[in-house]
Amino acid sequence: MKEMLDKIREQAEKQIAETVTPESLDEIRVSVLGKKGELTQILKGMKDVAPEERPKVGQMVNAVRDVLENSIAEKKKELKAKVIEKKMESEWLDVTRPGNRTVRGHKHPNQIALEDLERVFIGMGYEVVEGPEIEYDRMNFKLLNIPEDHPAKDEQDTFYIARHDESKGETTEDDIVLRTQTSSVQARVMLAAGRLKETSKGFPERSLPIKLISPGRVFRSDEVDATHSPSFHQVEGLVIGENVTMADLKGTLDQFAKEFFGPDTKTKLRPHHFPFTEPSAEVDVTCFKCHGTGRVKKLEEVKEDGKLVRREVDCACTACKSSGWIEILGCGMVHPDVLEMCGINDSSNPDAPVYTGFAFGIGLERVALLKYEIADMRLLYENDIRFLEQF
Ligand code: DAH
Numbered sequence: 490m491k492e493m494l495d496k497i498r499e500q501a502e503k504q505i506a507e508t509v510t511p512e513s514l515d516e517i518r519v520s521v522l523g524k525k526g527e528l529t530q531i532l533k534g535m536k537d538v539a540p541e542e543r544p545k546v547g548q549m550v551n552a553v554r555d556v557l558e559n560s561i562a563e564k565k566k567e568l569k570a571k572v573i574e575k576k577m578e579s580e581w582l583d584v585t586r587p588g589n590r591t592v593r594g595h596k597h598p599n600q601i602a603l604e605d606l607e608r609v610f611i612g613m614g615y616e617v618v619e620g621p622e623i624e625y626d627r628m629n630f631k632l633l634n635i636p637e638d639h640p641a642k643d644e645q646d647t648f649y650i651a652r653h654d655e656s657k658g659e660t661t662e663d664d665i666v667l668r669t670q671t672s673s674v675q676a677r678v679m680l681a682a683g684r685l686k687e688t689s690k691g692f693p694e695r696s697l698p699i700k701l702i703s704p705g706r707v708f709r710s711d712e713v714d715a716t717h718s719p720s721f722h723q724v725e726g727l728v729i730g731e732n733v734t735m736a737d738l739k740g741t742l743d744q745f746a747k748e749f750f751g752p753d754t755k756t757k758l759r760p761h762h763f764p765f766t767e768p769s770a771e772v773d774v775t776c777f778k779c780h781g782t783g784r785v786k787k788l789e790e791v792k793e794d795g796k797l798v799r800r801e802v803d804c805a806c807t808a809c810k811s812s813g814w815i816e817i818l819g820c821g822m823v824h825p826d827v828l829e830m831c832g833i834n835d836s837s838n839p840d841a842p843v844y845t846g847f848a849f850g851i852g853l854e855r856v857a858l859l860k861y862e863i864a865d866m867r868l869l870y871e872n873d874i875r876f877l878e879q880f
Contacts, residue, residue: 490531490538490546497527498553505560511568518561528554598880599722599869602857603704606724609748610702613741615726618701620674620692622708623650626664632676632830633765641764646710648719667708671725672765674703675823675848676831678727683832697833697844698730704853715865722853727823729833729846735768735822738847742820746774750860753780757814766821766848773816776809777859783811808862817856820849 501521508514521527531550538546596604607617620628635641648667677692682699703725711717728737739758746754754777758770775781785806788799805811823846828834835841854866861880863869868876 490542491549494531494549494553497521497531498556501557502560505557505564508564509568511565511572514561514564514568521557522554522561528557595877595880597869597877598861598863599853599857601880602860603722603724603853605749605860606745606851606853606856607702607704609745610726612748613744614700616701618674618678618703619705620668620671620677620703622668622706624666624668624673625662626653626666628673628676629666629668629670632680632827633672634824634827634830635764639764648708648710668705669709670707670850671703671705671723672848672850674705674725675727675765675827678703679729679828679831679833682729698728698733699846700728700730702726713867715867718854718866718870721866724851724853726820726849726851727846728848729823729828729844731842731844733845733847735847738820738822738849741847742772742818742849746772746817749856750774750777755781758820761819761821763819763821765824765827767824769819769821771816772818772820772849773814776806776813776815778808778862779806779811779813781813782806783809783813808859815859817859818849818851820847822847 501517504517505514508517519526523529528550532547535543535546611617629647630636630639630642647669649664650667651665653662653664678695678699678701681692682695682697704722705725706720707723708720711719713719726741728741739756743756746756753775755775757773759773761769761771763769776783779785783806785804786801787804789802790797791800792798806813809815825834828844828846829836833844833846854869857863857869858866
């Protein structure tokens with residue numbers, strides 16, 4: 490019996506010494522000391538031992554149990570310490586390490602251009618007003634002198650939201666469109682200031698003079714390319730008051746161009762046609778790249794006597810296609826019919842005061858692309874972080 494117990498002890502001690510995980514140690518414990526373990530089996534077999542031998546055998550079994558329990562406890566401690574040691578090795582924390590930086594977003598180039606532009610006009614005493622993107626046909630077209638069959642309506646490839654058709658008993662009081670131009674805000678604001686203020690539908694009431702810019706999104710059913718998008722932004726300008734003249738318009742736009750593109754920028758008005766202004770003009774500014782000369786100096790690498798050298802060469806300016814001028818906006822004196830339709834003037838009353846005004850419309854993307862020398866409008870909408878991070 491003693492031999493058998495010694496063998497069990499020796500074997501178990503060997504296994505304990507060799508084991509490397511708390512789990513396998515526990516398996517050893519169960520296989521020797523557990524309910525069905527080898528030692529327990531011996532105790533269970535006591536009935537076959539002669540009665541006078543039993544206390545002795547019992548003592549021996551208990552002694553082996555004590556020894557093995559001790560060994561297991563020791564090993565358990567050792568393994569636990571090892572686990573902690575390993576954890577300490579792999580989970581150390583360098584408290585002197587700088588923290589992770591949170592990536593901060595920043596303004597979109599369109600927004601930077603808009604804020605620059607707003608700053609210029611706010612500096613000249615303008616207020617910034619916003620109008621709805623979903624608009625009545627009359628605000629977007631009719632009140633701006635663009636009647637039902639006017640070709641400008643086709644040119645602007647309008648998105649219609651609801652068509653007004655009385656014969657079908659439709660309840661909408663007018664066609665509803667995604668506005669094609671921020672000029673619709675002109676109609677709303679003039680109605681809110683004129684004798685027809687009730688038809689401006691909840692637009693804040695105002696008095697004369699009007700002096701505002703209105704930035705916002707406009708929509709046209711255009712194909713996407715480097716200079717077109719079905720949705721883009723405009724900044725409308727409107728000034729209405731006493732004795733407002735074309736000279737005021739020119740002076741205002743001159744000032745804007747100088748502040749926005751640089752102090753040596755010049756402006757040029759070219760006659761044009763817009764239905765809601767008369768006279769109308771398109772405005773060009775001197776090219777910010779070649780300063781109106783149409784030519785730029787570029788550094789080029791050329792081979793001279795077998796060596797690469799840098800030389801300044803005279804090239805055509807690509808920004809303005811060597812014309813020296815770049816078109817930036819449309820403008821004009823508000824058409825007398827528009828002033829009448831929107832309730833600013835009342836020609837039926839000879840005693841009523843007569844007001845005049847000017848308006849202009851700037852393509853926000855257009856000036857942003859020019860100012861930041863971006864070649865393709867699509868870059869502004871794709872939101873590629875590698876592009877946006879450059880501003
Ligand atoms: N609304 C015009 C367009 O989308 C731009 C424009 C031209 C606005 C002349 C004006 C203006 O206010 O006077 O093409």
